[in-house]
Amino acid sequence: MRVRFAPSPTGYLHVGSARTALFNWLAARHAGGEFILRSDDTDQARGSDEYYRDVLDGLRWLGLDWDEGVEEGGPHGSYRQSERLERYQEVAEQLRDRTAAYLCFCSPEELDDRRRQAQAEGRPPGYDGRCRTLAGAESQARRAAGEAAVLRLAVPRPGETVFDDVVRGEVRFGHDHVEDFVLLRSDGTPTYHLASTVDDVDYGITHVVRGEDLLSSTPKHILITLAMGAEPPIYAHLSLLMGPDGKKLSKRHGDTALNAYREGGFLPEAFVNYVALLGWNFGDDETVFTRAEMVERFDLSDIQKNPAVFDNEKLIWMNGVYIRDLGADEFIARTLPLVEADLGRPLDEDERATYRAIAPLVQERMKLLTEAPAQVRFLFVEELEYDPASWHKVIVKPDSRAALEAAKARLGDLGEWTTDAIEQALRAMLEELELNARKGLQPVRVAVTGSSVSPPLFESLEALGPERTLVRLQEVLDGYDGQ
RNA sequence: GCCCCCAUCGUCCAGAGGCCUAGGACGCCGCCCUUUCAAGGCGGAAACGGGGAUUCGAAUUCCCCUGGGGGCACCA
Numbered sequence: 131m132r133v134r135f136a137p138s139p140t141g142y143l144h145v146g147s148a149r150t151a152l153f154n155w156l157a158a159r160h161a162g163g164e165f166i167l168r169s170d171d172t173d174q175a176r177g178s179d180e181y182y183r184d185v186l187d188g189l190r191w192l193g194l195d196w197d198e199g200v201e202e203g204g205p206h207g208s209y210r211q212s213e214r215l216e217r218y219q220e221v222a223e224q225l226r227d228r229t230a231a232y233l234c235f236c237s238p239e240e241l242d243d244r245r246r247q248a249q250a251e252g253r254p255p256g257y258d259g260r261c262r263t264l265a266g267a268e269s270q271a272r273r274a275a276g277e278a279a280v281l282r283l284a285v286p287r288p289g290e291t292v293f294d295d296v297v298r299g300e301v302r303f304g305h306d307h308v309e310d311f312v313l314l315r316s317d318g319t320p321t322y323h324l325a326s327t328v329d330d331v332d333y334g335i336t337h338v339v340r341g342e343d344l345l346s347s348t349p350k351h352i353l354i355t356l357a358m359g360a361e362p363p364i365y366a367h368l369s370l371l372m373g374p375d376g377k378k379l380s381k382r383h384g385d386t387a388l389n390a391y392r393e394g395g396f397l398p399e400a401f402v403n404y405v406a407l408l409g410w411n412f413g414d415d416e417t418v419f420t421r422a423e424m425v426e427r428f429d430l431s432d433i434q435k436n437p438a439v440f441d442n443e444k445l446i447w448m449n450g451v452y453i454r455d456l457g458a459d460e461f462i463a464r465t466l467p468l469v470e471a472d473l474g475r476p477l478d479e480d481e482r483a484t485y486r487a488i489a490p491l492v493q494e495r496m497k498l499l500t501e502a503p504a505q506v507r508f509l510f511v512e513e514l515e516y517d518p519a520s521w522h523k524v525i526v527k528p529d530s531r532a533a534l535e536a537a538k539a540r541l542g543d544l545g546e547w548t549t550d551a552i553e554q555a556l557r558a559m560l561e562e563l564e565l566n567a568r569k570g571l572q573p574v575r576v577a578v579t580g581s582s583v584s585p586p587l588f589e590s591l592e593a594l595g596p597e598r599t600l601v602r603l604q605e606v607l608d609g610y611d612g613q
Numbered sequence: 614g615c616c617c618c619c620a621u622c623g624u625c626c627a628g629a630g631g632c633c634u635a636g637g638a639c640g641c642c643g644c645c646c647u648u649u650c651a652a653g654g655c656g657g658a659a660a661c662g663g664g665g666a667u668u669c670g671a672a673u674u675c676c677c678c679u680g681g682g683g684g685c686a687c688c689a
Contacts, residue, residue, distance in 0.1 A: 138689050307616045315687040322689045346684045411626050415637040441624050444639040495651035571648040583650045
């Protein structure tokens with residue numbers, strides 16, 4: 131099996147394309163075949179190097195390695211269509227020689243008029259084949275005279291193209307609805323249909339796995355393949371991804387660029403796992419599984435036909451699962467840079483030790499890597515910023531001042547600064563004041579961490595150390611008098 | 614306008630004639646655990662779009678309707 135992912139660098143890699151790439155990759159890995167990456171950049175004007183890099187970065191981030199193609203090389207040359215123009219022209223010439231294609235001199239304006247008219251009359255809007263009957267000699271003469279022309283495929287008429295789609299079953303298109311489409315533009319450059327098909331043939335692609343938006347173009351590709359004297363590949367058309375409103379996933383649903391997910395604190399493993407579930411299932415009732423398990427079970431023929439809505443909530447949940455599953459060192463390696471970026475400075479040795487100690491506790495209560503900084507910020511800043519809502523909810527309450535005073539007294543007398551000792555001291559404080567944990571401990575939490583949401587209190591205090599803990603308690607106590 | 618595709622809880626999937634009083638996951642709602650937030654445990658609400666047909670029997674087959682999606686370029 132040889133499959134390919136062939137993005138055109140006209141935009142950032144988005145989640146829909148990422149899913150197509152994943153399914154191609156899974157199919158190849160499952161079958162022990164090759165996954166090929168090609169750049170469909172025939173449209174020079176719209177492509178850009180930035181987008182091209184983004185695609186490669188995205189695939190690498192997801193761990194979808196390719197065996198052949200762009201940057202990787204292989205037996206077929208460049209794998210960038212912009213560098214294969216002569217080959218497409220060569221094929222085009224051959225097709226014309228065999229009268230499988232013909233020159234068309236109709237102007238864009240004429241074409242437009244006729245299309246409109248056809249539509250108004252309820253006929254298929256495709257090209258009417260006017261230039262198809264031009265004698266070869268006349269054709270040549272007009273071209274020699276410098277008249278602009280495109281090359282069109284002579285679609286067999288009457289006729290019909292039937293193929294067996296792996297996910298959709300038998301699909302048929304009557305040629306009444308397949309126009310004599312353009313292969314070569316008047317400037318001699320190939321259209322997508324030509325370039326893509328020639329590459330698929332040249333590269334020996336056996337399975338074309340792509341989005342459903344190309345389903346109705348498939349007859350064109352099959353016709354070109356046949357005209358080249360080659361055997362068409364097997365096709366598998368994936369249903370499209372939808373937004374929450376059931377419409378095709380697009381920018382108006384928020385950021386659909388893959389790199390937004392990377393920057394948003396998602397783990398590639400989680401993303402891959404989640405996306406694999408859109409239109410496919412593991413069997414059993416499992417929803418979380420490893421990449422190896424996925425590869426082992428994946429089968430194109432198990433893919434579902436109906437479109438799937440991309441559900442951020444479930445992705446976020448799954449990301450939490452994967453975060454909790456990370457080894458301690460791995461978790462630290464992935465979050466430390468975020469913490470440092472948040473602070474705007476690197477952590478020193480002691481601070482790193484502190485982070486290492488608290489990290490397992492924050493790991494349990496995160497769904498996105500990007501949540502880490504906020505959870506540990508109180509450990510590394512001099513000036514604590516208090517969350518206003520927490521302040522009003524907790525510090526302003528009647529019993530809070532007494533609790534803070536007592537807590538400060540007890541903690542100030544503490545011999546050893548350990549989680550256990552801190553817990554004992556504070557529990558004794560609760561007993562003394564006859565306060566429940568909520569009333570007595572929350573003020574301490576807010577005073578010391580700045581928020582009513584934090585890692586576990588006693589561990590947090592231990593990590594923060596006695597000096598800063600006492601200072602913060604005192605600062606809040608001072609504040610009461612100021613009010 | 615024309616062609617094509619699709620249709621099970623709000624969402625993602627399971628279900629390939631009787632195993633379905635339709636199963637799992639996310640989310641949601643309760644309860645438990647608990648110093649907060651999470652995590653975890655237990656429980657709950659929640660779906661076969663409608664109508665015909667075939668059959669002893671249909672979520673599963675067929676037809677129509679409706680709804681949704683995709684495509685119809687010298688874009689990819």
